[in-house]
Amino acid sequence: MGKKYNRVLLKLSGEALLGEQGHGIDADILSTYAQEIKAVQEAGVEVSVVIGGGNIFRGVKGATQGMDRVQGDYMGMLATMINSMALQDALEQIEVQTRLMSAIRMEAIAEPYIRRRAVRHLEKGRVVIFGAGTGNPYFTTDTAGSLRAIEIEADVILKGTRVDGIFDSDPEKNKEAKKFDQITGDEVLKRRLSVMDLTAFTLCRENETPIIVFNMNKKGNLKRIVVDGEPVGTTVIWD
Template sequence: MSEELRPAYKRILLKLSGETLMGDQEYGIDPRVIGRLAREVTELSRIGVEVAIVIGGGNIFRGAGLAEAGMDRVTADHMGMLATVMNGLAIQDALERLGKFCRVMSAIKINQVCEDYIRRRAVRHLEKGRIVVFAAGTGSPFFTTDTAASLRAIEINADIMIKATKVDGVYDSDPFKNPNAVRYERLTYEEALSKHLGVMDATALVMCRDNNIPLRVMNIFNEGDLMRLVTGEPIGTLVERG
């Protein structure tokens, strides 16, 4: 472990949206973005942080969107789960090119490309210093990847869940539409739910609240903020039990 940087958390769950991987593109994966993310995650691992990642699939396929357009919801959600597996494999490749061991674990059986999700095996991977990417959501339709991230954070006993977004925290209104939007430094889960702030869906928030998992919402595009957050700086917005 580095003598200069001391992590404030031993084990984290990093939630990335699929759209994060697009960069400035309209679709797919920007190699520059995924390369930078891999470098930042690798640096966390090098200072002794156990890192688990949940990735969405919105850069490839959005199940909810096609369901709204008339596709069978279960079929659409299964397609969205497969998109998260594709993103997980891309993250694994980027990490392994940096010399970091990584395991993709899928909630649906797809054994020829990645491992099945088994909680004890996932924890063992983390204990050995491997980065673990949880793919395919919860394995069931009608659940978001935010809910999957909350579930996995609870199952692996993460010290904190970090939701990486394109804004630097939670605001009282959309900061892209309202230049006077106010950013919260801290919220309780009850406030986030009652004010409908769009932090995560209600199921994900309630799971974190009931299992006492703190949440930090940050801007993943601010290079270096992830390391600063994990080493104890008050980056973004903290959401926790009141």
């Protein structure tokens, strides 16, 4: 069975796991995401995942007002580990082999992140989840996603969101917002469209790593992009 991409990095936001809840993890969404990942993994695609921690960390954000920025960032990294462990469990329950690798050493629950080992796991068909961001304060999970994608030489970064792609304005606020099927990186910067933070975006630009922004909540979208090569969402290309 043919496939469009051999190795991908899927970037999910922590907020995506909220569902209709105000905080925490929606078990149905987690299960749906696991099934979507399984479908592409079974087609022979090597899948790695980075998840944010907004759904967990937002609940404690009030407590971090006035807190040292570095301390707050480390708390955010631990939040990503909670989500990563939840996704790992959801995948293993449907018999998908996984490895969870953490940028911060916590041997009881995850392997330390070692690039060569991560690549080896992918080659063996395991889904690799990268937790704890980059392991450094002042960097977002978007940046962690870009960095890991470049390190493992992923063909593409797939940014799973709850909207259908990149629009000229916020589609959740403006019903007239126009979607781009394809857009250059320069145009994204010129229009100041919020695709990723600037550090993450610059990393992709320097390494010419393509980005596809798509709606992860529409069943089958991930497989349509990765396996079938359908033009779903918006592709960011580099001149």
